[in-house]
Amino acid sequence: MLNPNSEKTSEILLKLNLFGCVEIYMWMIIAGNTMERIRVGVIGAGRMGTTHAKNLLAHVGDVEFSFVVDTDREAAERLAKTVNARQLFGSLEDVDLGMIDAAIVSVPNIYHYPIVTPLVSQGVHVLCEKPLGLRASDAYELMRIAEKSGSILQVAYNRRYDPAYQRCKRLVEEGNMGKILHIRSQTIDPEPPKGWEADTRLSGGIVFTTCCHDFNLLTWLTGEPVIEVYACGSLMVHRESLSPDDYDNVLVVLRFKSGATGFVFAGRFCTYGHDVRTEVHGERMSVRVEQDRMLPIEAYSGDGVRHDYPYWYMERFRESYINEVKHFIECIKTGSRPLTDALDAAETLKICEAAVASILSGKPVGLS
Amino acid sequence: MLNPNSEKTSEILLKLNLFGCVEIYMWMIIAGNTMERIRVGVIGAGRMGTTHAKNLLAHVGDVEFSFVVDTDREAAERLAKTVNARQLFGSLEDVDLGMIDAAIVSVPNIYHYPIVTPLVSQGVHVLCEKPLGLRASDAYELMRIAEKSGSILQVAYNRRYDPAYQRCKRLVEEGNMGKILHIRSQTIDPEPPKGWEADTRLSGGIVFTTCCHDFNLLTWLTGEPVIEVYACGSLMVHRESLSPDDYDNVLVVLRFKSGATGFVFAGRFCTYGHDVRTEVHGERMSVRVEQDRMLPIEAYSGDGVRHDYPYWYMERFRESYINEVKHFIECIKTGSRPLTDALDAAETLKICEAAVASILSGKPVGLS
Amino acid sequence: MLNPNSEKTSEILLKLNLFGCVEIYMWMIIAGNTMERIRVGVIGAGRMGTTHAKNLLAHVGDVEFSFVVDTDREAAERLAKTVNARQLFGSLEDVDLGMIDAAIVSVPNIYHYPIVTPLVSQGVHVLCEKPLGLRASDAYELMRIAEKSGSILQVAYNRRYDPAYQRCKRLVEEGNMGKILHIRSQTIDPEPPKGWEADTRLSGGIVFTTCCHDFNLLTWLTGEPVIEVYACGSLMVHRESLSPDDYDNVLVVLRFKSGATGFVFAGRFCTYGHDVRTEVHGERMSVRVEQDRMLPIEAYSGDGVRHDYPYWYMERFRESYINEVKHFIECIKTGSRPLTDALDAAETLKICEAAVASILSGKPVGLS
């Protein structure tokens, strides 16, 4: 299919046929087209697919949406309308991948691997939701395919695009903290997962949906490989809504090669909001990242002092999602390696696998 | 001039003359046009004009920019390009007001009155930067003109659109605070004003550029009329960059009809950032509004614990500016009275006038 | 009367007459007596008198209590027992001032002047509760008497002995803050005064009981004389329990000689606790002093995040009271001028007088 971005003659045509302000308006659009627009396909029109697509539209200029695909046709339609996508499909099989330069993949975790494989094979740039499949070996394979085809393959570990975590990383790198000794991260959701996320066969369970964020963050912040993982988990609150092989209370100990220790906790019971906190202890400085209120207002009464708390990750990490898609487009334009690439995602999956193995065996698991 | 929004036949024309995906794109635009788009003129392409125009574009769907006007042609051009404005002018005299439904007026304070007058006279809806001129009598006149012509005249007292202040107002209204006894607000800028804002003949000085925000906020929050104003001011830091009749340290006492007292402080010397804080003391509850950090990260070292602070009002009030233009468009669409209307702005100006009179006379000044 | 401290031979006597561990115990006491003990009389056995006396006993070694006087004989008895005072009196007239080296005076404000006068006239060192009487002229007179007799006359402006305020003062003095531009202090009590404090004839009302603290603090922190005072007040909540000429909402503007401005607010309605806060704005640094919680614990629930607040000044300023009496004893021992001396207290009273005059006249009042 023809790339409309190269249709530079259309500018004249429009001027001849239209009048008044419409003519001027057309001029603008065409002017925009003198730069190459990136044609994006949105695969998966759920919460994250919608977020990514909206952010691309509002905060990144040079994209256009070729299509939205979702088996839930209504969701696809809603999103297509919102972002002015040209077409919508109920199945990926109906799509001609030649229509797009790039794809946003936000589908159940189990489908990340089979869906991303043909995309990167055909040279489509992909922003894939985390994790990059449910097996480290699959992620390594996707990495190799993408390297061969020249696809940018970015994985949506959004915390790395969060300004506070980026400042934290900078503090580590500047060296004023000294050697990193201990690092900790927790992610407690206010509610149990719903839909496919509640089905461990599709999501991989809490280690693959939640802990992967913390693993990815901690290895990035320390720059250290993990050599051993010990984990344990229990299902205490949501016995009825969660799969029996899932957990709402997971605790993971990481040992880094340097001797530093790490700790990750994940839960699904924080009535007050999305309690996501990280702390890094260095020899000379410690850093804590936590957004502990949403609105900057406090009420003082006979009951004491009260303030709110960010309820959900969308509120806490709003800016990171914008930065993430900006980074994706920037990498496509400049041919750069994304901050959160497939290699990195594969290594995170190795930790996930080890954590699950440790929970099941009750023993620490070494990583080669 | 013809309103292009009603040109519904253009859809077919476009389809005949264009091909492929461009055609589909055009279809979308025209589909968008089946709803009435509001044609907006941007008068003043400085910091606030740019902010308002960008927010309209990114966060409010149904607008298009008819023109940008600024005597600084480069600024006008830059903004016109950013928001896809159809035309740009170096002078308002060149503009046909029939081109627009609405205008954003962000020019030096002294020009608010002469520029808004013809706009509202001709029925153009106006979002005017605060204050609404430099004389309460002018503001009252604009109010009457707008009422007659049916123009929506909204004044950009953005704090009222800030989620934290809105929650504060709700707390007052819900009655759990009890009777309001004392209210306080301060606004200390990290830097002295530049450009026209540094010229009291154009800006009116700190009372009209800064304190007006706090006056407007406090009367809204209390819902009480001010009956007496006492103020004093000094120029202690920026003697060289500020007009000799301006201040960098202003303190205002407000007495409300109910017996409640108010206090406003304005300064221009906060090296750490834009220190804007408000507190409301009621019989049974006190509320404080202050955003005391920008990024949710803290560093702990031998020097103690350290975090950042929001440096400038753009960062602190980002969301309020978005809500403000949304409200403006909503009022236009529904014909509602804006939250920050001309009457309200006129009353704020009365307090400004009294504050200046008090500074000059050294005595409290009663308000009728 | 003989000073028992000099009875160094008693040691031997005791050893001869007593046996076993009692003997040893006696030895200790007598050993203590080889240093001169300061004989203290406690005049006024109410809340503050009790606090001062207990702190002397627990935290300052070399004192003994010669007597406690209070017209409330039960209160006197209770305190005498607690601090092992040798005698108790129902009236000061029964007391031989030769019994004491020093006195703690904590009686209704109106009696400060008549009670302190004979004490300092006879060379007794005095720690007098604030304010030092209800008239500046009386305070100046006491200052002169004390200078002549060589009495240490310390006034219990305890905030100056608070570690946080002392650090604040140090920050000002070190010069890193730059020139002080604006300073602010508020004191809102959780409850209206009771007993004699509720009677303006005895206490002088809120300006003399509460604002005097803030005035004293602000002039100390800035090191600047006040040249003008504007104040206003209202009685909004406690119309039934307070004198009709008292206020529960007082607001005072101070103008310093340097051009800096000051602001003081006092109230009596903070249901959550003793809201005492101070902030100092310098050219290059701002400092805030506020203890915003009592226990270091926070609860997070569906209602948001909640913590407590220090309820009363005894909790907030516990340490300052200890330091205050230590300072008093230290000044006596070394003959030093107290940090909060009579001159300073007299100047604070001048501001109190001006504030009351301003409230009554509705006009700013100049200070010579």
Place this chain on the structure above:
Amino acid sequence: MLNPNSEKTSEILLKLNLFGCVEIYMWMIIAGNTMERIRVGVIGAGRMGTTHAKNLLAHVGDVEFSFVVDTDREAAERLAKTVNARQLFGSLEDVDLGMIDAAIVSVPNIYHYPIVTPLVSQGVHVLCEKPLGLRASDAYELMRIAEKSGSILQVAYNRRYDPAYQRCKRLVEEGNMGKILHIRSQTIDPEPPKGWEADTRLSGGIVFTTCCHDFNLLTWLTGEPVIEVYACGSLMVHRESLSPDDYDNVLVVLRFKSGATGFVFAGRFCTYGHDVRTEVHGERMSVRVEQDRMLPIEAYSGDGVRHDYPYWYMERFRESYINEVKHFIECIKTGSRPLTDALDAAETLKICEAAVASILSGKPVGLS
């Protein structure tokens, strides 16, 4: 030996032999003795022994110090003088235990068991520093001996006497938190241990000196038995000053019978202060305990906002130490079981032993 408290005739004797105010003074002392004073021996005059003795003297009325023992004769002398102890010894062998009703034992951990054994065997009440020896079996034995002899045996797990932790415990017990799901505690010291604490043969190392606090706290707060322990440790910073079998980075995972998980971290590298924090996550509420500043003052400058942090446990836990000795005396007077008794201390030691076994084996260790 005769209890001097019963020597009521001494009052008369004193009156006969002494004169003037000394006589009156004696009368007070003797009056105090009409209530039974508890005779306390202080065994160990180091930091904690000194703290406990001083707190007893300043905050608990009815005690007297029979002796101080320390192999460091200077330390013993210093403390004896401070608290007016009657005698001092360089060795416990010189002491007649009949001299005392109660003892404060603050000696190197390894000596807790051999020193406490004869004390409780002879019915002396003991406040012993934590841990209660270095072996759970020893602690159980001490428990049995104390039960038999009727001694009060309290172990100085001071956090349980901290008002914030006590409120935390109350929140758990009141049931509003719901079932406890996860609990966490960390203790990072600003400096490595010195003296005997740096010698693992005497102290047992970081698990016995530091983690025991957190273990004791978490089992108390949850009221749940620990069924499995996994721990790992490394020595990263203080390789030169610490024993090679000690750690400065220890991480412990606790599994409770209920399925709840616990986590303990201990370190020795927090340059900013004593970072001790605890959080408890329940189904409906989470609670965090942390004192995050010492003085209530913040400085705002171009460098951001800065405040201090409590540097050492003495500052953070000052009040707990006072409450602890008060509780000890109260238990002696009323014959009550101490909040932190030997049984409890023995169970904490079982967790310590399991943690060390886990560190050494690299595997989780079950607790029966």
